Each structure stands twice: as C-alpha cells, then as structure tokens.
Amino acid sequence: MEEAFTISITTAGAGTGAGAGASSSSSASSSASLITVVNMDPRIWRHLPQGMVDRVLAFLPPDAFFRARAVCKRWYSLVFSDSFLELHLRLAPALPCFVFFLLPSTTASSSAPSDASSPAIAAASSSSSRPPPPPALLLDPVADSWHRIPLDAVIPPGFSPAASSHGVLCFISDDAGSKTLLLCNLLSKLAAHLPPSPTPRLFPTVGLAVGPSSICTVLAGDDMISPFAVKNLTAECFHADGVTGFYSPWATGSALPRLCSFEPGRMAYAASAGRFYGMSCGPFGVLSYDVASNAWEKIQPPMRRFLRSPSIAECGGGRVVLVAAVEKSKLSVPRSVRVWSLQPCGRAWSELDRMPHDVHSRFCDAEAGRGFECVGHGDFLVITMRASHDVLLFHVRRKEWRWAPPCPFLQGPGGVIGTLRGFAYVPRLATPCMALLDSSSFMPPVGFDG
Amino acid sequence: MGKTIKLISGDGEMFEVEEAVAFQSNIIKSLADEDNADDCIPLPRVDSQILSKVLEFCRKHANSPSVHTKFAAIPSELCPKHDGSAAGASSSESSSAHSETCRACYDAVMKLVQWDLEFVKVDLDLIHHLLKAANYLDIEDLMFMAVEGAANAIRGNNPEEIRKLFDLENDFTPEEEKEILKEYSWLDDPFEP
Numbered sequence: 001m002e003e004a005f006t007i008s009i010t011t012a013g014a015g016t017g018a019g020a021g022a023s024s025s026s027s028a029s030s031s032a033s034l035i036t037v038v039n040m041d042p043r044i045w046r047h048l049p050q051g052m053v054d055r056v057l058a059f060l061p062p063d064a065f066f067r068a069r070a071v072c073k074r075w076y077s078l079v080f081s082d083s084f085l086e087l088h089l090r091l092a093p094a095l096p097c098f099v100f101f102l103l104p105s106t107t108a109s110s111s112a113p114s115d116a117s118s119p120a121i122a123a124a125s126s127s128s129s130r131p132p133p134p135p136a137l138l139l140d141p142v143a144d145s146w147h148r149i150p151l152d153a154v155i156p157p158g159f160s161p162a163a164s165s166h167g168v169l170c171f172i173s174d175d176a177g178s179k180t181l182l183l184c185n186l187l188s189k190l191a192a193h194l195p196p197s198p199t200p201r202l203f204p205t206v207g208l209a210v211g212p213s214s215i216c217t218v219l220a221g222d223d224m225i226s227p228f229a230v231k232n233l234t235a236e237c238f239h240a241d242g243v244t245g246f247y248s249p250w251a252t253g254s255a256l257p258r259l260c261s262f263e264p265g266r267m268a269y270a271a272s273a274g275r276f277y278g279m280s281c282g283p284f285g286v287l288s289y290d291v292a293s294n295a296w297e298k299i300q301p302p303m304r305r306f307l308r309s310p311s312i313a314e315c316g317g318g319r320v321v322l323v324a325a326v327e328k329s330k331l332s333v334p335r336s337v338r339v340w341s342l343q344p345c346g347r348a349w350s351e352l353d354r355m356p357h358d359v360h361s362r363f364c365d366a367e368a369g370r371g372f373e374c375v376g377h378g379d380f381l382v383i384t385m386r387a388s389h390d391v392l393l394f395h396v397r398r399k400e401w402r403w404a405p406p407c408p409f410l411q412g413p414g415g416v417i418g419t420l421r422g423f424a425y426v427p428r429l430a431t432p433c434m435a436l437l438d439s440s441s442f443m444p445p446v447g448f449d450g
Numbered sequence: 451m452g453k454t455i456k457l458i459s460g461d462g463e464m465f466e467v468e469e470a471v472a473f474q475s476n477i478i479k480s481l482a483d484e485d486n487a488d489d490c491i492p493l494p495r496v497d498s499q500i501l502s503k504v505l506e507f508c509r510k511h512a513n514s515p516s517v518h519t520k521f522a523a524i525p526s527e528l529c530p531k532h533d534g535s536a537a538g539a540s541s542s543e544s545s546s547a548h549s550e551t552c553r554a555c556y557d558a559v560m561k562l563v564q565w566d567l568e569f570v571k572v573d574l575d576l577i578h579h580l581l582k583a584a585n586y587l588d589i590e591d592l593m594f595m596a597v598e599g600a601a602n603a604i605r606g607n608n609p610e611e612i613r614k615l616f617d618l619e620n621d622f623t624p625e626e627e628k629e630i631l632k633e634y635s636w637l638d639d640p641f642e643p
Contacts (some may be wrong), residue, residue, distance in 0.1 A: 052581060052597075053616065059601035066634045070609040070627060072618045091597075397556050 095379030109153025272318030570599025
C-alpha cells in the first residue's frame with residue numbers, strides 16, 4: 001500500500017486553509033512550515049495502513065473512542081480484539097484521572113452506609129432497602145472535564161467503593177463479617193469478585209495494587225472480636241501473579257502494630273517501594289505494609305503538633321505525601337494547610353508547599369472545620385471536604401493550586417450535599433489482570449430487581 | 451559542526467544535516483552504517499517538503515530526551531541546569547532520582563512536549579504524510595507525535611465525519627446504530643436523570 005508522495009505546492013504564504021496550525025509552527029526557522037499543501041485526494045486517509053489507523057484509535061481519549069465505535073462494525077469490535085487491546089495497553093497515554101463517588105455526609109468517616117446502629121442490625125437489613133451504588137464521576141484534571149459513568153448495571157446494591165489501582169476499581173461488601181471484594185473495569189463494565197475473606201470485619205481499610213498480570217489486595221483492621229466489638233488486630237492479603245504463578249487467596253495474614261488506627265480508612269500504594277501506606281492517628285504515625293515480606297511497620301518521623309485531618313497520598317514516582325491542616329498554636333503561627341513529602345529514608349518529612357492565602361480562605365469557607373481527605377495520582381493531589389462538592393487540585397511539581405470546575409452532575413436542585421470520596425483512576429479499556437480471576441467469578445449484568 | 455549526512459529527497463533535493471539529527475531515523479542510521487562511498491542517502495519515498503518538516507522535528511529532538519519516557523530517565527548530562535557538572539556516569543537509579551526532583555529537567559521536557567504538540571497541530575493531510583514518513587524512516591518520537599496529532603485532530607469528530615475521512619461504510623442497521631448510541635449516551639448526558 002506504499003505509494004510515492006505527490007504533492008503540488010501552490011502557495012508558500014502563511015496558511016490559507018491550513019491556517020492556525022501552520023502559522024504557529026512558522027516561528028521555528030524552516031520555511032517549509034509555511035507551505036500549504038493543497039490539491040490532495042480528500043480521501044487520502046483511507047490509504048493509511050490498518051495498523052496505523054488502529055494506533056490513532058488507541059490514542060483517542062475514552063469518550064472519543066467510544067464515539068468512534070459507532071463508525072463501523074470493525075471499529076466497534078476492536079474492543080474485543082486482543083491485538084488491539086494489546087496495542088491500546090501499550091500506546092494509550094495513561095491519563096492521570098480521578099473518580100469520585102458522592103457519599104452521604106453521615107457516612108463520610110467510614111466506607112459503608114452506617115444507617116444501622118450496630119453490625120448485627122446492618123447484617124439483617126434486607127437487600128431491597130439498600131441503595132444502588134452512586135455513579136462514578138470521572139475528572140480529567142488536565143482537560144478539566146467531568147464525565148459520569150453509571151454503575152447500577154454493573155455493581156449490585158450493598159457494595160461501596162473502597163480502593164483503586166490503574167484502571168480497576170474495588171468495591172467492598174457493606175455487610176459485617178466475611179468481606180467480598182469486587183474488582184471492576186469502569187469502561188468495559190466488567191466486574192469480578194474475589195473469594196470472600198476469612199476474618200470477619202466491620203469496616204476494614206482496603207489497599208489495591210494491580211499490574212498487567214497481577215492483583216494484590218490488602219484488607220486491614222476492624223477485626224470483629226465479637227458481634228459488637230471491633231479491634232485493629234490483623235490484616236490479610238490476596239495475591240495473584242500470572243507470571244510467577246503465585247496464588248494466595250487470603251492465605252497471607254499479618255499482625256498489625258499495636259495501637260494503630262486507620263484514619264481516614266484509606267491506603268495508598270507506592271509501586272517503587274512495593275508498599276502500602278496509611279495514616280494512623282492517636283498518636284499520629286504512618287502505617288506501612290511491605291507486600292514482599294508481608295510485614296507492617298509504624299513509621300513515626302517527627303511531625304508538627306496541632307495537625308488536623310491528616311491524610312497520606314501517593315504522587316507519581318512513589319512519592320509519599322502527607323496533607324494536613326496546621327492549627328493555630330501560637331499567635332505567630334497562622335492556620336494553614338500544608339503538604340509534606342516523606343524523605344526516601346522514611347525518617348523525616350520535608351515541607352513541599354502550603355496553600356496560598358486566597359486558596360486557603362476559600363478552602364476554609366468550604367471546609368468549615370468539618371474535615372477533608374486527600375488522594376494523589378501522578379502529578380496531581382486532590383482534596384475533597386466533608387459535606388462539600390468542591391474539589392481542590394494541587395500540581396505537585398509546579399506547586400500550583402487551583403479549584404476544579406464544578407461537577408455538572410451534582411448541580412441538580414434539591415440535591416443532598418454529600419462528601420466526594422476520590423480515587424486515583426486511569427481510564428483503561430483493557431485490564432488484563434482481571435483474567436487472573438476465575439471465569440465463574442465474573443458478575444452477570446445486574447437486573448432491575450437487583 | 452560534527453559529521454554530516456547528505457540526504458536526497460524523492461524529488462531530487464539535497465539536505466545536509468548533522469549525524470545526531472539524521473540518526474533520529476533508525477533507517478537512515480542503518481543505511482549510513484552500510485558505509486556508502488559517497489555519503490549520500492537517497493530517500494525516494496519522501497518528498498522535499500515533508501522531509502524538510504521531518505528534519506525540523508529531528509533537529510529539535512537531536513539532543514533531548516525521548517518524549518516517550520518524559521522524565522522517566524533523563525540522564526543528568528542532558529539537564530540544562532546541571533550542564534555536565536554532575537558527577538561521573540550516573541546509574542539509571544540516580545538518573546531517575548535526579549529527574550524526579552530537578553525542576554529544570556521537568557521544565558525542559560514540558561517545553562519540548564508543548565513544542566511537539568504545536569508541531570502536530572496542522573491539518574490532517576500534513577499529519578497523514580508525517581505519519582507515513584515517520585513509519586518509513588522509523589522515527590519513534592515523530593511517529594508517536596503524529597499519532598497523537600491525528601487523534602487530537604479527530605477526537606471532536608462525530609461518527610459520520612470520521613466515516614467520510616477514512617472512507618468507511620456504515621455497515622450498521624439503523625436499529626444497531628441506535629443501540630450503540632444508547633449504550634454510550636452517558637458520554638453526552640450532562641444531567642442527573
């Protein structure tokens with residue numbers, strides 16, 4: 001299909017039809033940039049080899065790609081083609097995005113609805129009274145755009161979002177006791193469940209790390225030592241690796257350090273260190289779980305006093321950051337919200353940045369002391385506040401703070417003000433790690449009766 | 451100036467460029483290695499106008515890290531700030547540590563990325579030719595950028611416009627088409643039902 005180039009040049013001026021593009025690159029010296037190419041066969045793109053067309057398609061952002069599926073049958077079926085998915089996995093730029101779920105304000109401190117006053121009652125509630133999962137609200141911080149992905153046909157009621165890794169989202173069963181985790185690909189709408197975890201827990205903290213052919217998930221804390229009492233005693237790990245053949249379905253247990261808590265109930269994963277990190281309060285410290293050695297440790301680098309609402313996040317390159325509000329302790333120390341980076345030795349925090357004055361005053365108005373949480377992805381850190389729909393972005397390298405555009409899907413009249421819980425997300429058509437789960441564990445689409 | 455390579459386009463024009471520029475193309479690199487007596491490499495499939503544009507890209511990228519890797523492993527030698535004063539031969543570990551924290555490297559790469567994006571913000575016909583030239587000459591970064599440029603150019607198009615561009619037939623029945631559009635109605639639906 002290769003053919004000789006035949007171009008007839010008619011003008012050498014700064015663009016007639018080719019306009020803006022040509023003239024902006026003309027600032028680079030070459031006079032060739034100013035040449036307008038005309039008299040082309042308008043259907044020249046059909047001569048492009050199929051492989052190259054596929055490359056262009058693999059590069060499209062998710063919304064454009066799905067629109068392109070309506071072009072013809074071949075393009076529609078690309079999503080089912082292994083070779084295209086492989087190309088996509090290799091080529092598609094990994095957009096650092098976030099998905100948010102609107103949770104009712106009262107439940108913001110735990111990962112499941114707490115309309116039950118005790119675990120026993122929660123277990124007894126019938127499935128018909130459970131609300132379906134809220135839609136995933138996808139934010140692209142670079143394009144500043146929002147998309148809404150409904151999940152009621154994918155995730156059954158009685159599950160709440162708990163963790164994320166690359167293109168996979170993890171949901172956890174709300175019922176107290178043995179926990180079922182669902183792994184879900186938002187774009188392909190595939191969901192599969194893990195075997196139930198052995199230890200009964202109430203609202204454990206979940207950590208997830210997936211690779212192209214591996215799944216590692218950690219369930220920590222909230223061991224139910226009796227139907228009415230919980231304690232942070234143990235953690236268990238589900239680990240499957242397609243390359244080495246390692247398969248440990250919850251067989252890897254570990255003991256948590258004494259006197260730890262998991263506020264705010266999240267764990268971040270640093271791939272370069274092979275470790276999960278979470279915040280522990282009372283006293284403040286960082287809990288770290290090393291996957292390879294199946295061991296927990298408490299890291300307590302010196303921290304400022306009078307910190308409020310601390311949370312741990314992971315930014316690109318395995319950098320672990322702490323975000324917290326510094327409350328006024330003396331007249332000379334004003335209130336601020338700061339970001340610290342954990343030094344590679346793990347023994348010290350160094351301040352990365354703090355909110356500039358104008359951002360901080362708007363933040364104080366929106367947050368009003370209710371508390372906030374933080375999640376990181378690539379170069380971005382995102383802060384969401386209890387009972388507020390505002391989303392604050394911090395670019396870690398450029399040290400720029402800005403507010404995300406308001407989410408158009410939360411603007412409805414009479415809407416409940418809830419809390420946005422965010423997760424790092426990479427839109428991925430294919431998440432091959434899910435093939436590690438038994439085919440029988442894949443969920444059929446949820447019917448209207450749940 | 452360093453060693454130069456002579457390239458001859460399909461329409462007979464000669465371009466003389468530094469090795470570092472020309473060797474961005476793996477094809478040119480392997481042809482040059484074959485020890486041509488007269489040092490002139492003919493490129494019959496690339497016209498002078500396109501070759502000129504390709505060389506503009508190569509000139510910009512001659513001494514810069516690959517766009518693919520972004521800051522994954524910028525050797526300290528390429529850092530505009532540290533400028534050769536970095537100690538010894540850096541291992542890949544210290545390279546990535548360097549680029550993680552070096553603001554100058556980050557800024558330099560971002561500038562290059564911006565330049566590249568502007569470079570491919572041209573009409574689709576030119577992108578088409580750049581794609582084919584990058585493929586023929588095997589220039590990884592240009593291929594990458596041309597694909598991105600093409601994707602950016604068509605991302606706003608609706609299915610009918612894309613069909614016209616690629617000369618594809620709509621082989622769906624009207625019912626099938628309606629089903630597909632319904633399946634992805636969440637893309638365009640801005641309001642809570």
